[in-house]
Every structure is written in C-alpha cells, then in structure tokens.
Amino acid sequence: MTLTAEHRKAQQVRRLNKPDPAARSRGGQRFLLVGLVLASAYSLFPVWWLLVAATKNRTGLYQSNGLWFSGMHLWENLRQVFTYENGIFLRWTANSFLYAGVGSLGGTLIALATGYGLARFEFPGRGAVFACVVGSFLIPIALLTLPLYLMFSKIGLVDTPWAMLIPCLINPFSVYLAKVYTEATVPFELLEAARLDGAGELRIFFSIVLRMMTTGGATVFLLAFVNTWNAFFLPLTVLRGEKNWTLNIGLYNWTGKRLESGVDLTSLVLTGALLSIVPMAVMMVAMRRYWRTGVTLGALK
Amino acid sequence: MIRSQRWKGAAFTVPFQLGFVFLYLIPIGYAVYESLFVEHQSGLGLGGSTEKFSGLDNYQQGLTDSAFMNSVLRVVLFACVQIPVMLLVSLLLALFLDALSSKAAGRFRILLLVPYMIPGVVAAIVWINLYSPDVGPLTPLGKVFGLSWNFFAPSMVWPSIGNLLTWHGIGYNMVIIYAALQGVPRDLFEAARLDGASEFQVALSIKIPYVRGALVLTGMLSIIQMLQIFNEPALFRNVTPQTVDDSFTPIMVIYNQAFNAGNYHYAAALSVLLALVLGLASFLFYRLTAKEAD
Numbered sequence: 361m362t363l364t365a366e367h368r369k370a371q372q373v374r375r376l377n378k379p380d381p382a383a384r385s386r387g388g389q390r391f392l393l394v395g396l397v398l399a400s401a402y403s404l405f406p407v408w409w410l411l412v413a414a415t416k417n418r419t420g421l422y423q424s425n426g427l428w429f430s431g432m433h434l435w436e437n438l439r440q441v442f443t444y445e446n447g448i449f450l451r452w453t454a455n456s457f458l459y460a461g462v463g464s465l466g467g468t469l470i471a472l473a474t475g476y477g478l479a480r481f482e483f484p485g486r487g488a489v490f491a492c493v494v495g496s497f498l499i500p501i502a503l504l505t506l507p508l509y510l511m512f513s514k515i516g517l518v519d520t521p522w523a524m525l526i527p528c529l530i531n532p533f534s535v536y537l538a539k540v541y542t543e544a545t546v547p548f549e550l551l552e553a554a555r556l557d558g559a560g561e562l563r564i565f566f567s568i569v570l571r572m573m574t575t576g577g578a579t580v581f582l583l584a585f586v587n588t589w590n591a592f593f594l595p596l597t598v599l600r601g602e603k604n605w606t607l608n609i610g611l612y613n614w615t616g617k618r619l620e621s622g623v624d625l626t627s628l629v630l631t632g633a634l635l636s637i638v639p640m641a642v643m644m645v646a647m648r649r650y651w652r653t654g655v656t657l658g659a660l661k
Numbered sequence: 662m663i664r665s666q667r668w669k670g671a672a673f674t675v676p677f678q679l680g681f682v683f684l685y686l687i688p689i690g691y692a693v694y695e696s697l698f699v700e701h702q703s704g705l706g707l708g709g710s711t712e713k714f715s716g717l718d719n720y721q722q723g724l725t726d727s728a729f730m731n732s733v734l735r736v737v738l739f740a741c742v743q744i745p746v747m748l749l750v751s752l753l754l755a756l757f758l759d760a761l762s763s764k765a766a767g768r769f770r771i772l773l774l775v776p777y778m779i780p781g782v783v784a785a786i787v788w789i790n791l792y793s794p795d796v797g798p799l800t801p802l803g804k805v806f807g808l809s810w811n812f813f814a815p816s817m818v819w820p821s822i823g824n825l826l827t828w829h830g831i832g833y834n835m836v837i838i839y840a841a842l843q844g845v846p847r848d849l850f851e852a853a854r855l856d857g858a859s860e861f862q863v864a865l866s867i868k869i870p871y872v873r874g875a876l877v878l879t880g881m882l883s884i885i886q887m888l889q890i891f892n893e894p895a896l897f898r899n900v901t902p903q904t905v906d907d908s909f910t911p912i913m914v915i916y917n918q919a920f921n922a923g924n925y926h927y928a929a930a931l932s933v934l935l936a937l938v939l940g941l942a943s944f945l946f947y948r949l950t951a952k953e954a955d
Contacts, residue, residue, distance in 0.1 A: 396757050425801075470676045470677050470680065474676070477670050481667060484667075500936050510695070511687075530684045612896060615899045615900065
C-alpha cells in the first residue's frame with residue numbers, strides 16, 4: 361500500500377517537474393503502451409491458438425484459419441482424449457496429481473522443518489547443511505537421475521510411483537525458501553516466550569511455527585507442485601511402463617506416434633495439452649497472492 | 662543458546678540431511694565410482710559381462726568424443742545468444758511496466774505471465790504445432806509476406822527453440838526484475854530529472870545499475886537451465902529427427918548412452934564432465950559480473 365502511494369506521489373511529482381509535461385509524457389506513454397500491447401499479444405496468441413485448435417476436428421485443424429473457429433468439436437475431442445486406449449489419459453492425469461500432490465506435501469513439511477532449524481538455531485554443521493542446499497542448485501539433473509535410476513532398479517523401485525515420490529521429498533530450493541520465510545515471519549522473542557512457558561520444541565514447531573508459516577508454506581508447496589507437474593527428465597527416466605506415466609510423458613509419447621507408427625494424434629495431443637494446463641492455471645490463479653511473493657522474495661534474497 | 666536446544670534445532674534438519682545423503686551425495690558418489698569402470702562383454706556377449714576398473718579412460722573418451730563435445734559447444738553458443746536476448750526483452754518490459762501507473766502495470770503483468778503458467782512440455786508442443794507447415798498459422802502468415810520459412814530447417818531449429826524459450830521465460834524474468842525496480846528509491850529519479858536527465862538516461866544510469874543483482878541472478882539461473890536443455894529438443898526430435906539428431910544437446914547424449922546404448926559407465930563420466938562445465942560456466946559468469954561492479 362505504501363508502495364502504491366509513494367509510487368503515485370512520485371508520478372505526480374514527475375509530471376510537475378517536466379519542462380513540457382503534456383507532449384513528452386503522452387508520447388512516451390503511448391510508446392510504452394504500444395510496446396506492452398505487442399508483448400501481451402505475443403504472450404497470448406499461442407494460448408489462443410491452442411484454445412481454438414482444441415475445438416476443431418481434423419479437417420478444420422488442417423484446412424481452416426488457425427486463429428479462428430471452424431465448427432465446434434470440443435466435446436468430440438474431449439471424448440476421444442478420455443477414451444483413447446481405455447482412458448489412459450485419465451490415468452496419467454491421476455498420476456500427475458498423485459506425484460505432484462503427495463510428493464510436494466511431504467517435501468514441503470521436510471523443507472519447513474529444515475528451514476526453521478537452519479534459521480532459528482545455532483548448531484555445529486549448520487553452515488555445511490546450508491552450503492549443501494545452495495551448492496545443489498549447480499548439480500546437473502543427469503548427474504543425479506542416472507545413478508538414482510540404477511539404485512532404484514537394484515531395489516525394484518523403477519517403474520513404481522515411489523521412483524517419482526521419493527525424490528520429491530528432498531527439494532533444496534524449498535528448503536532455501538522455507539529458511540527465508542522463517543527469518544521473515546518467526547520472531548526469536550516468541551520462541552523464547554513459548555519456551556519459558558514450558559512448551560517443548562516439537563510442540564512449538566507444530567502449533568506455533570507451522571501456523572505462522574501458512575503463507576510461506578503455501579508458496580513452497582505451490583512452487584514444488586508446479587515443479588513436479590512440469591517434471592520431464594526424471595519421469596522419463598524412472599517410469600518405463602505407460603500406466604505410471606505423467607501427463608507430460610504421455611503427451612510426449614503421443615507426439616512421437618506419427619513418425620513412429622504413422623498414427624497422427626495431433627488433435628488428441630492439442631486437446632490433451634489444453635487439459636493439462638487447466639489444473640496449473642486454476643492453481644496459479646487461485647493462489648496468485650502466494651506465488652507472486654514467493655517468486656520475488658525467493659529471487660531477491 | 663543452551664546446549665540441549667542446539668541439538669533439538671539440529672534434529673529439525675535431520676530428515677533433510679538423511680534424504681540429502683541418500684538422494685544427492687550417494688548418487689553423485691555412485692556416478693563418480695561407476696564412471697571409473699568399463700564393461701567387457703565376454704565371448705559373444707552370451708556369457709554376461711564383467712566390469713573392469715579403467716581409471717579415467719571414460720573421461721578421456723568423453724573429451725575426445727566429437728558428438729559430446731559438439732553438443733556442449735552447441736548449447737554454450739546457444740546460451741550466449743539466447744540469454745542476453747531474453748534478459749534484454751525482460752528488462753525492457755520491466756522498465757516499461759515500471760513507468761506505468763501501478764494499476765495498468767498490474768494488468769499487463771498478469772497478461773505477460775500467462776506463458777509462465779504453461780508447463781514447459783506443453784509450451785513446446787504448442788509452438789511445434791504453430792511452426793508446423795501442416796497445421797500452424799505461421800506458414801500461411803509467412804506466405805502473405807512472401808516468406809517461405811521452414812522452422813524445422815537445420816539453420817532455423819535453434820532460433821525456433823530460442824523463440825519458444827523466450828516466450829516461455831520472459832514473464833518470470835520480467836517479474837523478478839520488476840520487483841527489484843520497485844525497490845529503487847523514487848527520489849533518486851526526481852533528483853536526476855531535476856538535473857535535466859531524460860527518461861532514457863534515468864533508466865540507463867539509475868534503474869539498470871540498481872537491478873544488477875536481479876539480472877545476475879536471472880542470468881545465472883538461465884545459464885544453468887540452458888546448458889541442460891533437454892525437453893524442447895527432445896520434443897522437436899519427435900517431429901523432425903533429421904535436423905535434431907540424438908546427440909543434439911549434452912543431456913541427450915547422456916540419455917542415449919545410458920538408455921539406448923546401455924553404456925551407464927560412459928554416461929556417468931559424461932554427466933560428471935557436464936557438471937564440471939556447468940560449474941565452470943557459473944564461476945566465469947560470477948567472476949565477470951563481480952568484476953564489473955568494481
């Protein structure tokens with residue numbers, strides 16, 4: 361709020377100070393608006409195209425103008441997507457929700473506990489743990505995924521949901537965010553007061569800290585969820601059979617069918633792609649307050 | 662802090678530490694260990710295979726493997742063009758937003774963030790179809806202007822991928838830079854304007870230096886991401902395998918060695934090499950940007 365007020369005031373001052381306010385600022389503003397409108401059009405037109413394409417049948421897709429409707433075949437396409445190969449698409453959707461939902465929930469709890477421990481306690485090895493967190497940002501995904509695949513295949517976890525869920529539990533970026541949030545929201549004095557009242561450390565964490573961290577926790581969860589939903593290399597590597605695939609891997613496989621076996625699934629792929637955006641979009645819009653602060657806070661610290 | 666309390670604090674981090682050991686340290690150690698061996702097929706390959714310690718042979722092979730080295734060179738060159746372009750566009754848009762009223766800025770910000778909501782694989786699928794000569798609108802559009810462009814031609818694949826990544830990435834980078842711009846003390850601008858500085862000068866000599874930190878951070882994240890690029894070329898390969906071969910990027914080479922050639926030892930060595938390249942690139946970038954600050 362103060363920021364907006366300051367901003368407005370600054371703009372007023374800006375206008376007053378200009379030698380030729382009307383001409384200069386109007387021309388400038390028009391230039392900015394044109395630039396931003398063009399950039400917005402660039403951002404939106406592929407999504408618009410996808411939306412339109414999902415309502416077309418094969419003929420419409422190949423022969424009509426891509427940016428406008430031709431016939432309404434959305435329901436037909438949806439039915440096809442959901443019934444193709446005995447409804448495998450639904451199974452992939454459920455898998456994506458399972459991995460992203462359960463994996464991120466577990467990962468977020470572990471991250472919050474770790475972030476709290478790092479931010480509010482002094483203990484030997486604290487610096488080393490934090491160094492691991494930051495250092496892990498530089499590790500290429502292949503260096504982790506290949507040996508994980510070999511290890512998981514030795515203990516029979518490859519091609520089971522565990523192969524996706526277990527790696528999701530440990531997310532260094534979540535830990536980093538959780539530490540930043542703890543520092544910003546959990547005051548030392550409060551913890552001291554609770555200790556003087558005789559509360560145990562676990563109780564303090566579960567009934568005080570976690571409650572104060574709902575906003576931070578929601579952001580950590582949201583970002584982890586998006587990350588897992590979007591994951592590609594890990595599921596491609598550790599999930600071999602199609603019944604355990606995620607939406608991403610399924611759609612990837614469908615795009616390859618045309619050259620592999622001559623089956624053109626373009627229509628299915630596009631409708632499926634549109635469907636796989638829906639949960640992401642709903643979640644991001646519903647929780648926009650959280651991820652906006654999360655993205656920027658995490659980036660600026 | 663009381664001694665017992667310290668240990669209780671450490672206990673909160675124990676689940677993470679254990680997980681980190683099992684999911685990060687042991688796998689990395691295992692990959693390094695595996696990279697030191699080669700597999701020998703006995704006889705006709707019927708009697709199983711034996712592993713033999715080979716020291717750094719796999720690394721030596723990797724450094725002289727033209728497919729791998731070319732793929733590294735390819736992504737490094739790509740990153741050198743792609744990252745500055747993407748960050749420049751993001752910075753420009755952030756500066757534009759910053760000059761608007763906060764209400765208008767909020768509206769544009771949401772529109773520009775729409776691509777960020779789209780999963781990367783889906784973004785690639787959408788753009789591949791936009792590029793497609795069969796279903797995409799870009800080919801007929803080109804004809805209107807007398808252009809017969811082929812987005813999957815060898816010389817166009819990287820620009821095509823670059824455009825897709827820029828489309829997908831500007832929203833996120835813009836938000837980070839915009840947030841940093843919001844933190845610039847406004848009276849600095851007023852002082853400069855009173856001294857007769859133009860808007861352009863204000864942006865160039867006050868705003869941009871002020872958001873250097875955000876630029877360095879987004880640059881660093883982009884480098885790490887670009888050198889490991891895999892999803893987009895893998896999807897392009899599904900439609901145009903002639904141009905995007907199976908060793909187009911380093912991660913594709915590694916994936917192929919591991920899962921198509923079954924050569925885990927060599928793949929492990931290549932992933933260690935890639936980690937070193939990544940570390941070196943980040944270090945150079947950090948040194949370069951730190952020097953400019955002095």
